[in-house]
Amino acid sequence: MPDSANIARHLPLMADRQPDQAALKIPRDRTAEGRIDYLALSFRELDAEVDAWCARLTAAGLQRGDRTLVMVKQGLPLIAAVFALFKLGAVPVVIDPGMGLKSFLRCVARSRPRALLGIPVAQLLSRLFFRTFASVKVRIPTSPSLTARLTPLGPASVSNVLRYKPTEVATDELAAILFTSGSTGAPKGVCYEHGMFEAQVRLIREHYGITPGEVDLPMLPIFALFNPALGMTTVVPEIDPRRPAHVDPAKIVQAIQQEGVTNSFGSPTLWLKIQRHCLAHNLTLPSLQRVLCAGAPVPAALWDRPERWMPRGQLHSPYGATESLPVSSIAAPEIDGSSVRGACVGRPLPEIDVKVIAISDDPIATLAEARELPAGEIGELIVRGPVVTKAYDALSAANALAKILEPKDLNPNTEPTAASLGFSPLDPRISDAPASVWHRLGDCGYRDADGRLWFCGRKVERVQTASDDLFTEPCEQVFRAYPLVARCALIGLGEPGAQEPALVVQPIEDKHLDHAALAHELRRLAAAHDHTRGITRFFFHPDFPVDVRHNAKIHRLQLARWAVRAKAWRVSA
Numbered sequence: 001m002p003d004s005a006n007i008a009r010h011l012p013l014m015a016d017r018q019p020d021q022a023a024l025k026i027p028r029d030r031t032a033e034g035r036i037d038y039l040a041l042s043f044r045e046l047d048a049e050v051d052a053w054c055a056r057l058t059a060a061g062l063q064r065g066d067r068t069l070v071m072v073k074q075g076l077p078l079i080a081a082v083f084a085l086f087k088l089g090a091v092p093v094v095i096d097p098g099m100g101l102k103s104f105l106r107c108v109a110r111s112r113p114r115a116l117l118g119i120p121v122a123q124l125l126s127r128l129f130f131r132t133f134a135s136v137k138v139r140i141p142t143s144p145s146l147t148a149r150l151t152p153l154g155p156a157s158v159s160n161v162l163r164y165k166p167t168e169v170a171t172d173e174l175a176a177i178l179f180t181s182g183s184t185g186a187p188k189g190v191c192y193e194h195g196m197f198e199a200q201v202r203l204i205r206e207h208y209g210i211t212p213g214e215v216d217l218p219m220l221p222i223f224a225l226f227n228p229a230l231g232m233t234t235v236v237p238e239i240d241p242r243r244p245a246h247v248d249p250a251k252i253v254q255a256i257q258q259e260g261v262t263n264s265f266g267s268p269t270l271w272l273k274i275q276r277h278c279l280a281h282n283l284t285l286p287s288l289q290r291v292l293c294a295g296a297p298v299p300a301a302l303w304d305r306p307e308r309w310m311p312r313g314q315l316h317s318p319y320g321a322t323e324s325l326p327v328s329s330i331a332a333p334e335i336d337g338s339s340v341r342g343a344c345v346g347r348p349l350p351e352i353d354v355k356v357i358a359i360s361d362d363p364i365a366t367l368a369e370a371r372e373l374p375a376g377e378i379g380e381l382i383v384r385g386p387v388v389t390k391a392y393d394a395l396s397a398a399n400a401l402a403k404i405l406e407p408k409d410l411n412p413n414t415e416p417t418a419a420s421l422g423f424s425p426l427d428p429r430i431s432d433a434p435a436s437v438w439h440r441l442g443d444c445g446y447r448d449a450d451g452r453l454w455f456c457g458r459k460v461e462r463v464q465t466a467s468d469d470l471f472t473e474p475c476e477q478v479f480r481a482y483p484l485v486a487r488c489a490l491i492g493l494g495e496p497g498a499q500e501p502a503l504v505v506q507p508i509e510d511k512h513l514d515h516a517a518l519a520h521e522l523r524r525l526a527a528a529h530d531h532t533r534g535i536t537r538f539f540f541h542p543d544f545p546v547d548v549r550h551n552a553k554i555h556r557l558q559l560a561r562w563a564v565r566a567k568a569w570r571v572s573a
Contacts, residue, residue: 069093
């Protein structure tokens, strides 16, 4: 690790190594021939653009350590401004714009930003909800254009810009606050340190064999921020991050083919649309070396012979969370498409430790209080490593529920407690504690005899019957492949500990579909497996509620509330 762990230092290094290589391409129109017309910046020009942003931010009064709420569109302003914030030692605060206004405002109030970097509508919002934005002392307007730049075209964009040296920071210095999507609870601000970004870049580069000069099309804007450090060209996709499910797959396919994209990240929902478009139009994407698909379990249809549309590439599914990514990864050849045991997510990456512990809904202060489970037994997954974040921002109760401490350098003959270590488990500054931090992923799963991890579902979404716990992924796999099922979700009716399992189904679009007949077919499938034999009640919903970020995570708790008043088809056992 270098003296400074500032992630922004990678950009000037790449500008020296590959100055004329394209760093960023932003779509702005179509040519007369129908090709996508891009604004292209080299690594040298992007580095100069970042320095121009440093000058602008400094002139506005931004200081090292200032929390800065970033409300800009994907494209040049997002990448240049965020790298400038890193370079100055300021702390970008990134909140998912699709979470809804109320949740968004709660996140703003909790994060207490001193500065706002935002497009005109963001500036207006800050004035309308002035109490929520009361902490903001510095307002820096940005253009709503994806291609807006501060530097002029041509050689002057490099030669006449004041150069800024990246601020020297320690590995454990706060780098950014990134909010979770809140798909199974309230959104939480995750505190990222500079060393964690450094470790993410290292693990991603080494595990997937990414080399400078590759071309990436990231369908989640936040992932574009890794590319300057990896030396990859970023091709900004024609996609609205607030409504990713409405993407036109033809535009994504055209960008991949035209620009020779070698790498792309997206949710299973997006890649299913792209796959279907390619197969329907007999198209292939020969430039792709790898597709990283994450955000929810990858369906069997997507794993099925990806070489049909990606003849020279590999489909991968990295596993992790906003609080810890990547944890593990799996590729298409390792997948058993007939499994009803959960979703295999591969082996932990180097430097990552994973344990399976007995499920608990209560805080666990230290690792000594957790009971590790043997291979094959389903429990909750906890993880430790250089990419694992240590705390949520200003959420002491959430820290207590999500973090477990493992004491360091203590007498092994004594059983330590949180009190004996000199800190409270509710203390949000647990990074100062004399212990390493394990993060409770909130997921249930197990480790098989070969050391692979299997995901079985979110802990909060498990169905707790009087006799056993049922987990979403193994149960839903029984029904998901049925041709009339577009989506399905296991839910629990009643109070935990006495819940009745039920299945909510989003059928394929067919106005002549017979729900009663489909319920009997689903019951037949349920009866064939021990873990689904108790499911006798079926609901039909026309359009599942899902998360905005990936458009793939089903809001099962919301469906459970809906089912209380909905019509059910009960098929006798």
